[in-house]
Amino acid sequence: MDLNTVTVLRPTADPSEWQPGDAWLAGGTVLFSYDSSTLKRLLDITHAGWPPLTINERGLEIAATCTIAELYAFTHEAWPAVALFQQCADSFVASFKIWNMSTVGGNIATALPAGPMTSLTAALEGTAVVLSPDGSERTLPVADLVIGDGATSLREGELLRAIRLPAAALQSRTAFRRLSLSNLGRSGVLLIGRTTTLGGLVITVTASTTRPVQLRFSSAPTQDELAQSLDGAIPTDLYHNDIHGLPQWRRDMTYRLAEEIRLELRT
Numbered sequence: 001m002d003l004n005t006v007t008v009l010r011p012t013a014d015p016s017e018w019q020p021g022d023a024w025l026a027g028g029t030v031l032f033s034y035d036s037s038t039l040k041r042l043l044d045i046t047h048a049g050w051p052p053l054t055i056n057e058r059g060l061e062i063a064a065t066c067t068i069a070e071l072y073a074f075t076h077e078a079w080p081a082v083a084l085f086q087q088c089a090d091s092f093v094a095s096f097k098i099w100n101m102s103t104v105g106g107n108i109a110t111a112l113p114a115g116p117m118t119s120l121t122a123a124l125e126g127t128a129v130v131l132s133p134d135g136s137e138r139t140l141p142v143a144d145l146v147i148g149d150g151a152t153s154l155r156e157g158e159l160l161r162a163i164r165l166p167a168a169a170l171q172s173r174t175a176f177r178r179l180s181l182s183n184l185g186r187s188g189v190l191l192i193g194r195t196t197t198l199g200g201l202v203i204t205v206t207a208s209t210t211r212p213v214q215l216r217f218s219s220a221p222t223q224d225e226l227a228q229s230l231d232g233a234i235p236t237d238l239y240h241n242d243i244h245g246l247p248q249w250r251r252d253m254t255y256r257l258a259e260e261i262r263l264e265l266r267t
């Protein structure tokens with residue numbers, strides 16, 4: 001779609017250049033899908049030169065500009081949780097354009113409940129690295145960055161630079177469950193479980209809820225404990241309601257898939 005109010009396309013990843021009416025441009029698959037009467041400049045971060053995936057002593061850093069195709073191709077023998085990269089990438093209703101152009105950061109910043117990069121990075125305890133227009137940098141859990149349907153805790157002009165995944169999470173056993181109302185439909189429910197080093201379990205609920213919800217157990221929960229934890233963590237109005245699934249269905253499937261994950265990861 002033409003963005004008729006945009007007059008400047010500027011290659012920069014420097015938040016100090018941010019002005020009202022600007023938008024960060026990554027893959028553009030969302031930005032060029034909607035009309036806008038307010039956008040004046042697009043600040044193109046795709047030429048920032050950030051390495052897409054960097055292994056370091058703490059784990060893995062995924063640049064915000066890493067494409068879905070680059071993430072999909074990543075492998076690492078010592079990190080079984082990397083299997084989630086392909087499972088989550090496959091959760092896109094992905095055309096060639098989405099696969100090769102859209103970015104991890106763009107998906108998280110868009111903050112759709114069915115954002116599979118939010119599911120992936122929240123489930124693996126991802127920390128978002130955020131650059132601010134005043135030159136400062138802050139970090140926060142991805143699970144706290146996406147706060148609602150299309151809503152993030154990013155402030156005006158802030159740029160998501162990278163997501164850091166800790167090695168401990170990448171080493172964990174994981175279980176993935178996803179449901180959609182149709183074969184090639186958008187995710188209506190997407191749950192990821194992972195074991196912790198101390199014998200615990202973390203289940204991350206996305207797509208069925210408007211924002212990520214995490215359940216943490218210090219040891220393997222019973223079926224009742226899991227259900228009670230879901231009762232307490234997800235009030236009825238947190239279940240998402242749109243054409244991709246009614247809240248009651250999303251709730252029922254959340255309980256079902258969480259139980260499947262509990263059984264699969266029980267040792």
Ligand SMILES: Cc1cc2nc3c(=O)[nH]c(=O)nc-3n(C[C@H](O)[C@H](O)[C@H](O)COP(=O)(O)OP(=O)(O)OC[C@H]3O[C@@H](n4cnc5c(N)ncnc54)[C@H](O)[C@@H]3O)c2cc1C
Pocket residue numbers: 023024025026027028029030031032033045064065091092093094095098101102103104105106107108109110112114115116154158159160161186187
């Ligand atoms: C056919 C089709 C199917 C789709 N299916 C899905 C789906 O299943 N699930 C889903 O979640 N989405 C889906 N989308 C929406 C979209 O393609 C994805 O969310 C995509 O990952 C967005 O990434 P992008 O790099 O193209 O973002 P862009 O379009 O470049 O940017 C999106 C928004 O994020 C902001 N932004 C981008 N990067 C950053 C950054 N580093 N820091 C701060 N802000 C930033 C932009 O300013 C803009 O507001 C679909 C789209 C299409 C056309």
